[in-house]
Amino acid sequence: MMNIDLKKQTRVIKENLFSSPVSTLLTFLTSYIMISFFRGMFGFATAPDKDWLSVLNNMQLYMVQAYPESDFIRIWICVGLGFIFSGLSVGLWETGEKTSLSKLCLTFSKIIFGIIFLTLIAPTTSVIVSTATGIREQVDVFSYAERIPLLSILLGLLVVFFLLSKINLNFNKSFLVSIYLFVPIVFLWLMKIPTIKLDAENQRVFPDPLMPIANSTKIPWTLIWMSFVAAYLIGIYFKNKKQFKTAVSISWVLLPLLIFSWIFKKxxxxxxxxxxxxxxxxxxxxxxxxxxxxxxxxxxxxxxxxxxxxxxxxxxxxxxxxxxxxxxxxxxxxxxxxxxxxxxxxxxxxxxxxxxxxxxxxxxxxxxxxxxxTSTTQIVVPGSSIFGGFSLTWLLAIFGTYVSFPLGVLLALGRNSSLPIIKGVCTGIIELVRSVPYITWLFFASVTMAVFLPDGVEFNLIVRVLIVTAFFSGAYFAENIRGGLQSIPKGQFEAADAIGMNTVQKTSLIVLPQALRAIVPTLVSSIITGFKDSSLVTIIGLFDFLTIGRMVIGNQSIPINFIGHDRENLLFIALVYWIFTFTLSRRSMKFEKRLGLGER
Amino acid sequence: MNKKAIVFLLVFAMVIVACGDTTDDAAVEATEEEHDHEGESTLEQVQERGFLKCGVSTGATGFTEVGDDGSYSGFDVDYCYAVAAAIFGDYSKVEFKQLTSAERFTALSAGEIDVLIRNTTWTQSRDTELGNDFGPTTYYDGQQLMGRVADGLSNSSTVADIDGLRVCTNAGTTTEKNITERVGLAGGTIQLITVEAFSEAIDKFIAGECDIVTTDGSGLVGRRAVNDALNDWVIFPTSPISKEPLGPTYRSNDSQWADIINWTVYATIIADEYGVTAANVDSADLEANPELGRLFGANDGELQTKMGLSADAYYNVIKQVGNYDEIFSRNLNPLGLFREGGDNDRWVDGGLIYAPPAR
Structure with missing residues (x-):
């Protein structure tokens, strides 16, 4: 597998990259742009005036904002349940696709080759810093001497992968997920990142540079990973039980309700x-x-x-x-x-x-x-919203989809209905909601909705935003679904009529399954858009993931001064958004493939 | 049981459910409406709710900050705590609403918040046209400019010296209007670059995309210290180009509520005048200083109870939050902002911080 046929490789490169003068030029131009982009980003990230501790030190703020520490167990339970159900689902619906160790090693070797290349071309930045004694001296960041240990580790890994690829071992592709999840857990235990403390004069001291990162998250994450693997194995075991699959599907629908009744309330x-x-x-x-x-x-x-x-x-x-x-x-x-x-x-x-x-x-x-x-007691936070940071972003994305999807189906069916009043109302709602920008609706939720509600009835700002979001994405879903409805040939309706089905049966058994199947790609892209659009809530003073990095951390002066360190936070946020949206879109591509979309 | 009967019963059940729901809701509304009288004063609303809704900034260094555990701190935040301490005797009974500058006044008039303490400048139009009233100024700020020594600027530079330079500021605030107005009067022209947030303006300034950055003086000092540029960047002119009195804002026509806010601020100032701090408030000599005695409710606290507060309301403020000097030094000294010799010094020392007597 790893034996590189030099002649063949040269030919492949020649055919794909340098087939004509124009493509040669384009190849060089693109590589130049890519390399200088990477060098620029790398130089930015490693510059000594960047305080990456501003990201690490605020991790709790990023994830849950002001959620009280004594109640973190609720969040862990919530995350844990999500992982357990994911494990069950992966196990129950596993495709049985096999992959071999050598194939996997080849992929990893490619990645390591890439990292070695990037390490070699990375720039060395020379900066002048003033030391504690007041002398200004030039410092080289990431000099060639510093790269040698890294490069030797990478080469060592390459050798390891080469040797591993000789072992003939096949395993399930879905099993890989638990291995991928295992890697960050190992990192949690091994990685050491200094935690900041302040001394009496408010100067930073780094008490124990070998202190492992985030002691408080290590054990919960390990437990969650173990339950994930256990759930996966249980899922495989019950693979052929149909009732079990139904139960898991229903649980997915009930899970968000649980969050609202037991995590939001206390x-x-x-x-x-x-x-x-x-x-x-x-x-x-x-x-x-x-x-x-x-x-x-x-x-x-x-x-x-x-x-x-x-x-x-x-x-x-x-x-x-x-x-x-x-x-x-x-x-x-x-x-x-x-x-x-x-x-x-x-x-x-x-x-x-x-x-x-x-x-x-x-x-x-x-x-x-x-x-x-029905509990009247709930968790108390100093700010107006109990959710903030990443938990708010997820809440808006998931609830946006969770509530708006059924709403969208109803609106779409209503718009296609033959009853004039229902048709009119649904069309009216869809057109009204779609013709006003999302930001305007957010302002409506923030300041105007209170006027429309009866006296004494008061909704939390988050609930108001969720209502608005549900209607907004619901209207867009409705239009997508309507597109799906129209793609169904007339013969299907006639056939359903011919065997004596009534309207409800026709809709639920013939029309909707086909319509929804046809629009899976559009639905997934809507979900991704919802995930990213959730950052617009910053305009009404809710603190989502982006706002915390952009507006909060750059203003912190007490207890640790991070004033002005917002650019490294923005880079971090971009990376996190990218990881999630990329994973989502990859998953949806696989899902589409399994549904056989575009093939029939 | 035939099918028709089943369907009939199903529909009947639905109707009942629907009716039941509406009647239920109506009942709830009715009971809730009983609590929500029309001319109910802000104080009654707040006391009934059990906590204060305080509008603060989305992020202003030293004034409103969110710590790494989500806790709030800052000069404005401390005054929210002070008001809560006065009303409930417990400073933590506050719900902070972080507002952007665009929605702050709407939120106040819509009743989303009870008081706005969000480094808001007191101006005539905001006072008269928006249905707001302003409380006593807690911080006297003023717009200044920051430039580079390398561009030939110094502490004694004036607005006339920036002719032809590129100036960065955040859009939609009075800062933008002030600088255009002042440069126009000085007969110069500038290239104005507006950005959404002030941190972006600083980023542009560091990157060299603009020569001057301008905002309230309190914002500039901190940035200069953090960027290790005390010798390279200068802040000028010495007397700011605008007056920015910052203080609490509340809805008009509720003088009881206005009095509570105003006297909370005055109490912190009076305590500062007598040197009473959170640490020594219990040992303060109330006999020798009758004004303090009246303020802290020693003689049955008539002044406070008439306002609808408990007799020891302002004792709680000082005990739990501190006096003006403590609030100031705790939040603003780390940024390099000091009271001495400035507008925010005590009136006896030449500053503007002054409170009417508690009698």
Whole structure:
């Protein structure tokens, strides 16, 4: 694999890079531009007046802003759950694609070759710095002598990869993900970055230059990685269980709800009340539901079922106006909806079993979310928004998609509807939202929305922004989906009509699956746009990832002076944005390939 | 049970759910409306809410800063803490709203915030046209220019000396108007380069894309110290080209609220005049200084209770936040800004910091 056929390589280079005078010129021109760009960036990053500690020291601010340290466990649980479900999904939907160690080594060797080349062409900057004694002296940054250790390490790695490539070993491609995630964990344990402390005279001291970076994040990340691998293995094991796949898909939808009810709020659990009220109510509902499912075919039950339903309707109706705990109201509503569908579904043993599972899961989830969501206590931060930095960027990106996608589907269907009022309203909403810039909507959320809300009703700024974002991206989603709807040939509708499907069946079984499949690329690009556009919230004083680097860190004078160090932070932010958007777009390309888009 | 009945019941259930929801919401609104009377004063709203909403800057060195753990500090931030200490006896009962200069006044008049302490200059138009009132000035600033010694500029240079130079400043503020106005009066012409944030202006100045950078003096001093250019860059003219009195801003027509803010500021100044600090406030001799006694509520605190505050409101301010001098030195001395001999010195020492007597 690694034996380079020199003649063949020369020919490839000649054919691809220097095939004609014009392409030769273009090759040189592009390489020149690329190399000088790299040298410029490298010189910028290594200049001694850059204080990269301003990035590292503010990592907590970047990630969660003012979230109280005592409650970090909530964030870790949230991140951990995300990783566990990712692990399960990777395992469950793994494609079984194989890759070999030698192939992998070849890729790494290529990367190392690239790094060696970059190390060689990197510039040496000479700068004059004034030392502590006041003498000004010239210092070479990244001189050739300094590069030799680095180069020898790289060459050593190259040899290692060459030797590894001789081993014949095949493994699953999706398994690679856990290896890739393992690398940063190892770095967390090994890398040593000085932490800044100040002495009595406010001068910086570096107490222990060998102190490992961010002690507080090391253990949680390791645990999360281990649960990821465990989840991946569990996922592989249950690969052929269809119910398991459905459960994981549903969990993905429920996960954000959990964040809002248990991470945003800070429920105080009163154990007494829990045992006296909530648990008996919960068990009562559970039993009633299960018993109804199993005894529905009994003659006597069947006879009186109509009366039972009527009674249930009245009781539910009454409970809404009575002063009972919320769990009773929600449980009654849920029971009513279930009781209505029980006679239709619970006809076979299999139907009974799956309906019981659905009943238990939905009741438990409702109770659990209600417990958190109805809590009046929440986490207190000094600023106006509990989310800031990277957590805010993610919140806007994920919730923007999470809420706006169903909204978009509804709006698109409404716009295509044959009922004039629905059609008019949906068209109106889409056109109104799309014809006003996003920034204007943000200002609307920030200062004007309070006027439209009834007196005394007050939403948190973040919630207002989420509402606006949901409508804004929803309108764009709707137009994308409408494009998908129109791409469906008329024959499909006629065929559906011919076999006697009604409108709901036609839409949900024939039209939507095909329409959504056709627009996956557009949807992913919308999600990426949403992720990047979230930085616009800076205009209304919310502190997203970008704003923290741009406006906050460059103004810090207490306790550590980072005034004016905003350019290195901007570079760091650009890198992080690039990593995430690049990964997203790569993933979506793979996803499209699996759906077979563009091939049929 | 036939299918039709099922569908009917389903629809019926939906209708009930819908009705139930609306009635529920209406009930909630009704109860909430009871709390939200029309002419409720700002103080009542704040006390009912349990915390103060204070509008601060998105980032102004020394005035509003966010630390690496997300905590707030700075000169303006400390005055927000002081107001909260006066109202609740607990300085931490503040929710900070970081506002850009574009939305600060809208946020104030829309009721998003209770008080705006965001290095905002007191001007006639802002006072009269926007429905705001300004409290006592906490910091007397003024616009200055910063240039390079290499360009032949010195401490004694004036606006006339920058004729033909490139000047960087941030857009949309009074700074931009002031410099154009002053250069025009001096008969010169400049090339004005406007940027969004002041840090960009400094970056351009360092990169050599402009010869002069201008903003409030407090902003320039810190930047010069940080960039290790005390000998290479000069700040001029000695008397600033504009007056920038910075202080708290609140909505008009609520004099009770205005009094609370104003007297919180005055209390810090009076305490400074008597040399009472957070450390020694407990041992202050209230018998010998009756004014301090009245301010700290020693004799049943009539002055404070009439304002709707507790008798020891201003004692809490000094105890928890500190006096004017402490607030100033804590936040601005590290930047190289000092009170001595400047406008922000005590009135007895030739400065402008003065408070009416507490009687």
């Amino acid at each position: 429920p105080l659990i009163d154990l007494n009340e829990l045992i006296r009220n909530d648990i008996p109510v919960f068990i009562g509902f559970l039993l009633v539901g299960v018993l109804t499912i199993y005894f529905i075919n009994n003659k006597i039950v069947e006879k009186f079922y109509g009366y039972y339903l009527g009674l249930l309707v009245i009781v539910t109706l009454a409970s809404l106006f009575l002063k009972v705990i919320l769990l009773v109201k929600a449980g009654l509503l849920l029971l009513l909806l279930f009781s209505v569908i029980i006679p239709a579904v619970s006809t076979s043993a299999k139907g009974k079993r799956s309906l019981t599972i659905v009943w238990i899961v939905s009741l438990t989830t409702t109770a659990f979310l209600l417990e958190g969501g």
